[in-house]
Amino acid sequence: MSAYEDYETVSRCYDKFRHPIGAETELSALCALGKPLQELHIADIGCGTGNYTKYFLDNGVGKVSIFDASEGMLNCARVKVADYIAGGRVPHCQLLQLPNSIPGSAQYDAIFMNYVLHHFGCPEDNTATETFPKATAALRNVYEALRKGGYFIMSTSLRPQRDHCVWYHALIDDLDDLFKDPIMDLAFGGEYNTVERALTAIGFSSMKAIVPLHEIVMKPEHYYNMDAAFDPEFLLSDSTFTLVRQRDKETGDNGIKTFHQRVRALKERNEADAFMEKREVLRKTYGCATVIIAQKP
Ligand SMILES: C[S@@+](CC[C@H](N)C(=O)[O-])C[C@H]1O[C@@H](n2cnc3c(N)ncnc32)[C@H](O)[C@@H]1O
Numbered sequence: 001m002s003a004y005e006d007y008e009t010v011s012r013c014y015d016k017f018r019h020p021i022g023a024e025t026e027l028s029a030l031c032a033l034g035k036p037l038q039e040l041h042i043a044d045i046g047c048g049t050g051n052y053t054k055y056f057l058d059n060g061v062g063k064v065s066i067f068d069a070s071e072g073m074l075n076c077a078r079v080k081v082a083d084y085i086a087g088g089r090v091p092h093c094q095l096l097q098l099p100n101s102i103p104g105s106a107q108y109d110a111i112f113m114n115y116v117l118h119h120f121g122c123p124e125d126n127t128a129t130e131t132f133p134k135a136t137a138a139l140r141n142v143y144e145a146l147r148k149g150g151y152f153i154m155s156t157s158l159r160p161q162r163d164h165c166v167w168y169h170a171l172i173d174d175l176d177d178l179f180k181d182p183i184m185d186l187a188f189g190g191e192y193n194t195v196e197r198a199l200t201a202i203g204f205s206s207m208k209a210i211v212p213l214h215e216i217v218m219k220p221e222h223y224y225n226m227d228a229a230f231d232p233e234f235l236l237s238d239s240t241f242t243l244v245r246q247r248d249k250e251t252g253d254n255g256i257k258t259f260h261q262r263v264r265a266l267k268e269r270n271e272a273d274a275f276m277e278k279r280e281v282l283r284k285t286y287g288c289a290t291v292i293i294a295q296k297p
Contacts, residue, residue: 004119004121004239004242004243004246005119005239005242006242007068007069007070007072007073008070008071008072009236010073010236010239011049011070011072011073011075011076012072012097012233012236012239012254013030013233013236013237014048014049014073014236014237015049015051015076016222016233017218017219017222017228017233017234017237017238018049018051018215018217018219018237019051019218019219020051020052020055020114021155021212021215021217021288021289022114022155022291023051023055023056023208023214024212024215024288025051025212026052026056026112026114026146026153026155026291027056027059027061027172027230027235029110029151029153029208029210029291029293030042030061030109030110030151032151032236033109033110033149033150033228034153035082035109037059037060037061037062037073038060038061038062038249039062040062040063040109040110040246041062041063041064041065041091041107041108041109042059042061042063042064042065042108042109042111042112043064043065043066043067043102043104043108043110043111043112043145044056044057044064044065044066044112044114045067045068045098045102045111045112045113045116045121045142046067046068046069046098046113046114046116047068047073047074047077047114048066048068048070048073048076048077048115049064049065049073049076049080050076050077050078050080050081050085051072052112053066053077053079053080053081053090054080054081054084057081057084059089059090062089062090062180063089063090063091064081064084064090065090065091065092065093065101065103065104065108066081066090066093066094067092067094067095067096067098067102068095068096069095069096069097069098069157071095072094074093074094076153078093078128079092080235081093083158086243089296091104094176098120098138098141099120099138099140099141100141101141101145102141102142102144103142104145106144106145106146106147106148107145107147108145108146108147108150109132109146109147109150109151110146110150110151110152110153111142111146111150111151111152112143112153113142113152113153113154113156113186114154114155115155115156117135117138117156117183117187118156118187118188119183119185120132120134120135120138120165120184120187121134121135121181121182122134122183125181125182125183125186126154126182127185130194130197130198131271132182132186132198135183135186135187135198136198136201136202137203138272139152139198139199140202143202143203143212144295146296147296148296148297149295149296149297150295150296151293151295151296152199152204152294152295152296153291153292153293153294154291154292154294155185155289155292156188156195156289156290157188157217157288157289157290157293158188158192158195158290159185159260160286161211161286161287161290162175162179162188163175163234163282163286164216164282164283164285164286165217165283165286165287165288165289166217166223166238166240166288167223167226167275167276167279167280167283167288168229168240168263169240169257170275170279171259171262171263172240172244172255173255173258173261174247176245177219178240178243178244178247179226179243180217187197191226192201192209192292195292199294202212203296203297204294204295204296204297205223205294205295205297206294206295206297207292207293207294207295208292208293209290209291209292209293209295210290210291210293211228211286211287211289211290212287212289212291213284213285214284215288215289216283216288217238217288217289218237218238222234224276226263226266226267226272226276229259229260229263230260230263235256241256244256244259250262256289265290
């Protein structure tokens with residue numbers, strides 16, 4: 001279960017806005033395994049509503065086992081890939097709370113974890129010593145469940161990307177404070193080096209990181225429509241807003257109201273298009289997501 005997000009509620013609207021950013025890059029990475037795609041058995045951990053799962057199956061990956069801690073999210077995935085389940089191409093579709101071990105030890109050709117690591121925070125986390133017991137235990141289990149030569153592949157937004165990866169981050173105060181939980185330093189990598197060190201310590205090698213600059217986090221029809229920001233489901237589809245609400249509770253501020261006022265002000269002053277253009281330049285410079293690929297030697 002996530003340390004701060006209620007995915008049972010989120011599951012009702014996630015797919016309205018989100019799509020599998022970086023999936024094309026991740027699929028290309030699989031080609032380096034040197035086996036035909038249809039012979040691969042991969043696992044999608046924290047599969048959510050199954051957007052990546054479906055992309056991999058639609059594009060020829062033989063088998064995709066899927067796991068998630070949320071019944072609501074997993075049910076959406078189950079419906080989305082029902083035909084593939086019936087056809088035997090989804091050997092496991094089950095609830096799993098990492099760091100519990102992953103069914104099917106040392107068998108997967110690749111294991112994916114997209115936008116999941118930041119949910120593995122625990123009170124013992126320590127940024128200064130780079131100690132993240134729950135996340136490390138989860139990553140060790142991933143390592144164990146991979147076959148020799150297999151890939152661990154994850155997508156995340158690294159720290160330098162965070163301020164620019166979505167337009168609305170520019171309208172939210174003090175993102176550093178918002179993402180202050182130590183786990184964010186691992187998952188969103190204070191920088192890429194933090195993730196690299198953690199994965200290397202577990203035994204992974206041959207790491208690569210790719211930024212698909214052309215891709216955005218949300219479906220374009222919603223992302224470029226600033227009015228979507230007033231849709232409560234939009235706010236549910238990105239856990240940044242959950243963190244804003246959490247901070248509001250702690251401080252008595254109303255960060256969501258301030259955010260909405262800023263969106264309204266841009267529109268009233270006819271500055272929305274210019275604002276979006278400026279944000280686009282930054283987004284296309286930094287990128288929204290980094291796809292990290294590490295190999296079990
Ligand atoms: C932001 S969503 C990402 C979903 C999907 N990978 C995607 O990118 O579309 C995070 C997912 O991680 C799952 N999750 C959080 N903590 C988990 C845990 N301890 N074990 C397994 N899944 C977890 C949540 O239930 C949620 O579905």
